[in-house]
Amino acid sequence: MRKAEGTSKRRMLRRIGATALALGTVAWIAGEVFTWSSLQRLGVLGLVLGGVWLLFSLYTRDEPLRAPQRRYMREFFPAIVAYVVILFSVWPLLQHVHANGLRVLIALLPVLPVAFVVRAMVRLVLASDELERRIQLEAISIASLSVGLVSLALGFMAAAGVVLLKNALVLVLPAMFAVYGVAVWWIRRRYDGGEP
Amino acid sequence: MNNHLRALRAEHGWSQADLAERLDVSRQTVNAIETGKYDPSLPLAFRIARVFGSSIESIFDPGDQA
Numbered sequence: 001m002r003k004a005e006g007t008s009k010r011r012m013l014r015r016i017g018a019t020a021l022a023l024g025t026v027a028w029i030a031g032e033v034f035t036w037s038s039l040q041r042l043g044v045l046g047l048v049l050g051g052v053w054l055l056f057s058l059y060t061r062d063e064p065l066r067a068p069q070r071r072y073m074r075e076f077f078p079a080i081v082a083y084v085v086i087l088f089s090v091w092p093l094l095q096h097v098h099a100n101g102l103r104v105l106i107a108l109l110p111v112l113p114v115a116f117v118v119r120a121m122v123r124l125v126l127a128s129d130e131l132e133r134r135i136q137l138e139a140i141s142i143a144s145l146s147v148g149l150v151s152l153a154l155g156f157m158a159a160a161g162v163v164l165l166k167n168a169l170v171l172v173l174p175a176m177f178a179v180y181g182v183a184v185w186w187i188r189r190r191y192d193g194g195e196p
Numbered sequence: 197m198n199n200h201l202r203a204l205r206a207e208h209g210w211s212q213a214d215l216a217e218r219l220d221v222s223r224q225t226v227n228a229i230e231t232g233k234y235d236p237s238l239p240l241a242f243r244i245a246r247v248f249g250s251s252i253e254s255i256f257d258p259g260d261q262a
Contacts, residue, residue, distance in 0.1 A: 063213070063223060064213075066222055129220070129221035129222055129225050129240075130221075130225070130236070130237050130240060131221070131222070131224065131225040131228055131234050132222060132224075132225070134234075188224070190233065191224055191225075191227070191228040191233050191234060192224065192227075
């Protein structure tokens with residue numbers, strides 16, 4: 001029987017986590033040295049994400065990635081790296097640009113790699129088997145409904161003048177991704193076990 | 197729903213990963229079916245039966261649900 005090729009889930013998460021930690025440390029130190037706050041924030045983001053991925057790797061089974069998951073990784077990571085690079089390098093240019101057309105272009109530029117992330121997620125769900133689709137459906141339902149509910153509550157509070165929401169809309173999709181990631185991991189535990 | 201998947205798989209000397217590859221599903225899905233945590237769809241049940249050269253009824257038993 002042909003064995004599944006490539007790296008395992010746990011090794012992949014460890015590798016990505018270690019890379020994010022290393023890059024985060026370099027970015028944070030460089031931000032400190034050059035007193036560049038954007039680079040410092042990028043470093044903190046790398047450290048947090050690296051820590052989360054390493055933590056998840058402890059609870060992930062050491063089994064090979066299936067072809068759709070390998071493709072998802074190939075599509076997801078370049079897009080998310082492009083998003084972070086655009087957000088911390090191109091987007092700050094907005095404060096120096098005053099032409100409306102160019103401002104719109106720069107403002108929307110981070111959406112482009114995120115559109116590729118969404119495309120990668122849709123392709124992963126479509127290529128998944130029936131149980132994986134069920135897990136994805138439950139996770140997406142939990143993420144969209146919980147973030148939607150919190151957004152509604154915050155929206156009403158903002159309308160009542162109780163809280164001030166500045167640029168809060170940009171956090172909706174990242175919040176959904178974060179809740180979705182945790183929900184997938186949590187729901188999978190229900191079906192986990194069996195042979196190593 | 198009860199099933200004899202684990203015993204059948206052992207008879208053939210296949211691991212969960214081997215069976216998963218033959219069925220084009222994840223190992224987790226095979227494990228979830230074997231442990232009764234997930235009931236497969238009719239098309240997947242037919243695929244399982246075909247892989248073992250058996251009928252669906254000889255692998256899956258509806259138990260109290262019948």
